[in-house]
Amino acid sequence: MTMTLEGAAKPPRSNTAFASILAALPRIIFAVYMALFFLYLFLPLVVMGLATFNASKFPTVTPWLGTTLDWFAALWADQAMWKALRLSIFIGLGVIAISLPIGTAAALFLNSLQDRSRSFFYALMVSPLLTPGVAIGIATLVLWRQAGVGGGTLLIVLAQASFITAYVMLMVAARLQRFDRTLEDAAIGLGASRLMVFRRILLPYLKPSLLAATFIAFLQSFENYNTTLFVRGTETPLTVYIATKVRTGLTPAVNALGLVLIALTVIAAVAFELSRRSSQRTAKP
Amino acid sequence: MHSLVKRFGPGLGSLILLGVAVWLVGMVLAPNLMMLDFSLRPNLTPAQIGGPDDHYTLVNFSALFADPVHRAIFFKTIWASALVMLTTLVVTYPMAFWLAKVATHRAVAWVTVALIIPFWINEVLRTLAWYILLAFNGPLNVVLVGLGILDTPMRWFGDAGVLAGMVYAYILFMLFPVYNSISTLDSAQIEAARNLGASTIQIHRRIVIPHAKAGIATGCVFTFMLAAGSYVAPALLGAPGSRWFTEVIYNWFFEGGNWNRGAAYALVLLTLCMVVVMATLRIFKVNLADVAK
Numbered sequence: 119m120t121m122t123l124e125g126a127a128k129p130p131r132s133n134t135a136f137a138s139i140l141a142a143l144p145r146i147i148f149a150v151y152m153a154l155f156f157l158y159l160f161l162p163l164v165v166m167g168l169a170t171f172n173a174s175k176f177p178t179v180t181p182w183l184g185t186t187l188d189w190f191a192a193l194w195a196d197q198a199m200w201k202a203l204r205l206s207i208f209i210g211l212g213v214i215a216i217s218l219p220i221g222t223a224a225a226l227f228l229n230s231l232q233d234r235s236r237s238f239f240y241a242l243m244v245s246p247l248l249t250p251g252v253a254i255g256i257a258t259l260v261l262w263r264q265a266g267v268g269g270g271t272l273l274i275v276l277a278q279a280s281f282i283t284a285y286v287m288l289m290v291a292a293r294l295q296r297f298d299r300t301l302e303d304a305a306i307g308l309g310a311s312r313l314m315v316f317r318r319i320l321l322p323y324l325k326p327s328l329l330a331a332t333f334i335a336f337l338q339s340f341e342n343y344n345t346t347l348f349v350r351g352t353e354t355p356l357t358v359y360i361a362t363k364v365r366t367g368l369t370p371a372v373n374a375l376g377l378v379l380i381a382l383t384v385i386a387a388v389a390f391e392l393s394r395r396s397s398q399r400t401a402k403p
Numbered sequence: 404m405h406s407l408v409k410r411f412g413p414g415l416g417s418l419i420l421l422g423v424a425v426w427l428v429g430m431v432l433a434p435n436l437m438m439l440d441f442s443l444r445p446n447l448t449p450a451q452i453g454g455p456d457d458h459y460t461l462v463n464f465s466a467l468f469a470d471p472v473h474r475a476i477f478f479k480t481i482w483a484s485a486l487v488m489l490t491t492l493v494v495t496y497p498m499a500f501w502l503a504k505v506a507t508h509r510a511v512a513w514v515t516v517a518l519i520i521p522f523w524i525n526e527v528l529r530t531l532a533w534y535i536l537l538a539f540n541g542p543l544n545v546v547l548v549g550l551g552i553l554d555t556p557m558r559w560f561g562d563a564g565v566l567a568g569m570v571y572a573y574i575l576f577m578l579f580p581v582y583n584s585i586s587t588l589d590s591a592q593i594e595a596a597r598n599l600g601a602s603t604i605q606i607h608r609r610i611v612i613p614h615a616k617a618g619i620a621t622g623c624v625f626t627f628m629l630a631a632g633s634y635v636a637p638a639l640l641g642a643p644g645s646r647w648f649t650e651v652i653y654n655w656f657f658e659g660g661n662w663n664r665g666a667a668y669a670l671v672l673l674t675l676c677m678v679v680v681m682a683t684l685r686i687f688k689v690n691l692a693d694v695a696k
Contacts, residue, residue, distance in 0.1 A: 148501075152501075155498055163521060165532065166531065166532035166536075176538075178538060220423070223419040224422070224423050226407070230407040240691070240692060242427055242431065246431055248677070250629075250631060250673060252634060253632070256652070257438040257669075261437040263662075280426070283426050312415060343527050344633070344649075373535075379528065380528070384520055
């Protein structure tokens with residue numbers, strides 16, 4: 119309203135003011151968008167984290183019933199949580215034991231193929247990544263039932279490994295593409311055995327991608343829920359434990375667990391990113 | 404095969420082949436074929452196995468489309484997953500463009516770290532965070548009522564909660580492929596278009612989006628597949644009226660006790676995802692090798 123009144127009195131100046139607001143409008147809209155984007159990304163995590171310190175029995179920040187650290191103590195004393203955590207770590211190690219060697223073998227196999235057969239096997243190998251996790255779990259479950267094996271730790275490891283191997287394969291294959299094969303020929307020419315070439319030249323070259331793949335494989339296993347849900351039998355890994363807690367009595371102790379896991383994953387993620395960047399820098403001189 | 408043995412010697416070469424065979428045959432093909440076999444058999448009692456009723460049948464598949472509730476949930480899962488996919492694309496596109504073409508190197512480094520953090524946190528915890536935020540007496544309702552935007556608290560659990568939680572969970576599967584494909588666009592093309600008088604919308608519609616189609620297709624494929632196969636978000640953030648197809652499958656296995664029907668339903672879900680993946684790749688003329696980066 120004042121705008122139009124002013125505009126009537128002094129048309130040129132308010133016109134430029136209006137024009138400058140109009141010109142700034144895309145930037146304003148974009149700033150609002152950015153703010154909303156990050157609010158959307160972090161608000162749930164912040165609320166979940168803060169709720170850990172609320173004395174309320176149900177995890178929330180409204181109303182605030184007093185600040186406490188009791189929920190960390192409650193988490194520490196929770197035997198079922200420790201059991202679930204130990205199981206998740208054990209499963210993660212089992213997945214690494216299967217996925218790392220097989221994924222590496224798959225990358226080497228793919229590397230030795232040509233055009234058509236190569237794209238066929240490539241498609242087959244990445245197909246588990248494009249399959250819904252529940253279907254992977256179910257397929258594993260029905261196959262092993264024929265052999266009399268029911269859901270449990272073994273099937274969790276096998277079902278998870280069936281798609282995590284594909285991640286390992288992709289990571290190793292990416293590095294393998296840049297490998298200079300003449301190094302192998304040179305070593306053979308100097309009298310090294312095939313096995314020695316593999317151990318002393320190829321494996322050391324692949325080492326960074328193998329380490330990264332180990333990390334990713336463990337994390338994928340540790341976080342998995344959809345596949346695990348169908349093959350777990352009566353076992354309760356950590357993700358299942360958390361999801362069950364929501365149904366059977368959620369307390370801020372679960373938030374405390376979430377906060378600890380977030381802290382650990384942030385540290386691990388930052389360390390992983392830093393090492394990845396520095397290795398990329400050394401890879402490209 | 405021959406070159407593998409030649410390169411690594413017979414011992415190591417056959418070990419590599421064995422490893423690949425164990426994985427592809429034992430852990431990928433055999434389970435899926437067994438699931439197919441399972442889905443084509445009726446649910447029999449142990450006494451009936453080998454009897455006259457023990458033959459292949461399509462009854463488990465026809466049951467899905469004969470049951471109005473399951474049919475409705477199935478189609479609802481499809482369009483809701485498509486909605487998740489589209490919403491994720493709309494929400495992330497400006498950010499992807501900004502990261503690829505506008506932001507400075509430092510800003511990109513910081514923002515990527517900030518984006519990766521929620522991504523590393525597991526899906527159950529991320530969904531739990533939304534569960535707490537959207538609770539009936541939770542912070543969102545308290546704030547909205549306190550500000551006078553709402554008169555009474557809203558029940559967020561249901562379709563709205565599931566959509567919010569899923570878009571949140573899969574946002575980076577869209578953002579990174581789109582960002583990667585936009586960043587390969589030569590900025591001079593945008594400049595040239597602008598100098599020739601193209602509007603912002605024209606620039607995006609005619610230059611940026613066509614260039615980024617591989618990334619957009621990749622993001623769409625992943626978000627759709629993840630959304631359709633999601634279990635946590637509908638289970639935690641849903642309401643009885645917003646049941647997801649995966650929940651129906653779960654019930655056949657662990658409550659209904661009919662694994663054959665559950666396997667058939669899972670196979671339908673699997674086929675749906677495969678069809679969407681193949682169709683999207685075909686439409687956008689994208690290679691599978693570009694997807695799995």
